[in-house]
Amino acid sequence: MTPSSLSSNTFPIRRNVRLVLLSECDELLLMKIALPDRSFWCTIGGGIEAQETPEQAVYREASEEIGLNQAALSLTRYTQVYQSRRGTENPLTFNDLPAPL
Secondary structure, three states: OOHHHOOOOOOOOOOEEEEOOEOOOOOEOOEEEEOOOOEEEEOEEEEOOOOOOHHHHHHHHHHHHHOOOHHHOOOOOEEEEEEOOOOOOOOEEEEEEOOOO
16 A cells, blocks of 8 residues: 555544744745655654653654754744544644743
8 A cells, every 4th residue: 555545534643743943034944755656845743752742742853854952943832733533614723822941
């Protein structure tokens, strides 16, 4: 089974984090994902591991995917997004929170 043959209902919804990284010049960092049949751009991020907080996951993903450690990042905004399964009236809910200290 290839990724292109899987329907969006095949993948379970799981806890994850995404990073929106901006330079001092307001340049956005995106990562290009290249699959055999298509490619696309996305923000840095990934799944939250068991017993890991979202903040810990953000720093781990930044380290794993682009080599930045916690000291190199300044977390200025923290948003929780709740996604429901398809067919719901309001699939996304955003709750803006102050950045953790």
